[in-house]
Amino acid sequence: MCKKTFILVVVSLLLCSMSATRGGTIAHWQLNGTVGEKFVSDTDIVNGYVAYKFYDATYGANTATDVFYGPPNPIYDSGGTSAEFINDPGDNDPGVGLFVPDTGTNTPLDLSTFSAFTIEAFIHPYTLRQSVIVRKYGGDPGQYYVDLRSDGDVQFSINSDGNAAAAGAGAVRENEWYHVAAVFDETDPTAPMKIYIDGELKGTANFRDRPGDSPRGFGIGSIIRDNNSPPGNSGQFFHGRIDEVRLSDEALSVDDFLLNAVEGAGRPSPVDGATDVPRDVVLSWMSSRSVKGHDVYFGTVREDVSNANRTNPLNVLYIQGQEGKTYDPPGLLQIGQTARSGVSRLSLIVM
Ligand SMILES: [Ca+2]
Ligand SMILES: [Ca+2]
Numbered sequence: 001m002c003k004k005t006f007i008l009v010v011v012s013l014l015l016c017s018m019s020a021t022r023g024g025t026i027a028h029w030q031l032n033g034t035v036g037e038k039f040v041s042d043t044d045i046v047n048g049y050v051a052y053k054f055y056d057a058t059y060g061a062n063t064a065t066d067v068f069y070g071p072p073n074p075i076y077d078s079g080g081t082s083a084e085f086i087n088d089p090g091d092n093d094p095g096v097g098l099f100v101p102d103t104g105t106n107t108p109l110d111l112s113t114f115s116a117f118t119i120e121a122f123i124h125p126y127t128l129r130q131s132v133i134v135r136k137y138g139g140d141p142g143q144y145y146v147d148l149r150s151d152g153d154v155q156f157s158i159n160s161d162g163n164a165a166a167a168g169a170g171a172v173r174e175n176e177w178y179h180v181a182a183v184f185d186e187t188d189p190t191a192p193m194k195i196y197i198d199g200e201l202k203g204t205a206n207f208r209d210r211p212g213d214s215p216r217g218f219g220i221g222s223i224i225r226d227n228n229s230p231p232g233n234s235g236q237f238f239h240g241r242i243d244e245v246r247l248s249d250e251a252l253s254v255d256d257f258l259l260n261a262v263e264g265a266g267r268p269s270p271v272d273g274a275t276d277v278p279r280d281v282v283l284s285w286m287s288s289r290s291v292k293g294h295d296v297y298f299g300t301v302r303e304d305v306s307n308a309n310r311t312n313p314l315n316v317l318y319i320q321g322q323e324g325k326t327y328d329p330p331g332l333l334q335i336g337q338t339a340r341s342g343v344s345r346l347s348l349i350v351m
């Protein structure tokens with residue numbers, strides 16, 4: 001049986017002059033290292049806050065359970081890595097997580113001095129359960145968190161657990177990447193608390209108070225209930241990958257999320273290595289707001305698709321300057337596909 005191979009190439013047309021309008025970054029942990037090696041620590045690239053790996057105080061020796069450097073999220077800085085939390089004891093405690101020590105009253109990481117802020121991270125959960133993405137634990141007032149629930153909900157909470165913007169059950173699934181953003185703005189008359197998944201507003205809450213100061217450490221992938229170094233009381237360990245944790249001192253618009261900071265085009269759908277793809281699939285991709293259009297090349301001859309351009313389209317240039325980020329191939333495809341994405345050039349190879 002003969003299989004046709006279709007090759008799709010999307011070329012992003014970049015705007016040359018882009019102005020950055022976003023405000024200040026409080027911290028940005030990129031969590032970059034060497035894939036497969038054990039995570040040690042990560043220094044945020046703006047203010048130098050160090051996130052250290054620690055083992056829960058009740059955690060026994062288990063070399064399989066640790067935090068490693070894992071594959072990067074496919075959207076932002078896909079040349080880096082993530083932190084891969086291998087925490088699968090069948091429950092969410094004990095485990096291994098990351099912490100940043102609290103250094104005093106009303107520090108920037110307390111988020112108590114900002115009238116607006118945004119918390120972002122890319123997550124790729126292996127298991128849906130009660131587990132922390134980021135959290136500064138404390139009493140009421142004195143805490144904030146973004147966490148994952150067993151039903152695929154993601155919640156953003158300030159001070160008391162009940163003050164929560166919830167994305168809702170099924171907002172995320174296991175073994176897929178998502179961008180999560182929690183946005184707070186005391187002055188927002190519509191709702192001061194918002195939770196976004198992949199740039200889509202999923203939930204709001206009308207609680208208007210900023211977090212109070214907390215004396216506990218800041219946790220990534222775990223709750224920290226003290227300020228010991230390493231923590232002596234921790235739990236709710238995340239099982240999966242977390243990447244690019246960023247705190248900003250303003251209520252970012254969706255356009256300013258890291259989700260949209262990708263250079264060129266990326267994140268092909270169907271995803272890399274996907275199986276059971278419907279034959280009437282509509283191919284899609286994401287691109288940054290600096291991209292004003294896409295040229296889509298599609299054909300059965302790899303060399304033609306690779307070599308074609310606007311002046312020499314080789315009969316494979318299907319779309320020119322398209323603003324949209326989807327492409328519905330003509331007819332039905334025979335698919336056992338692989339996909340590869342580059343920085344400013346996206347290729348979907350459909351077998
Ligand atoms: Ca990274
Ligand atoms: Ca504090």
Ligand SMILES: [Ca+2]
Pocket residue numbers: 056057058093094233234235
């Ligand atoms: Ca514990």
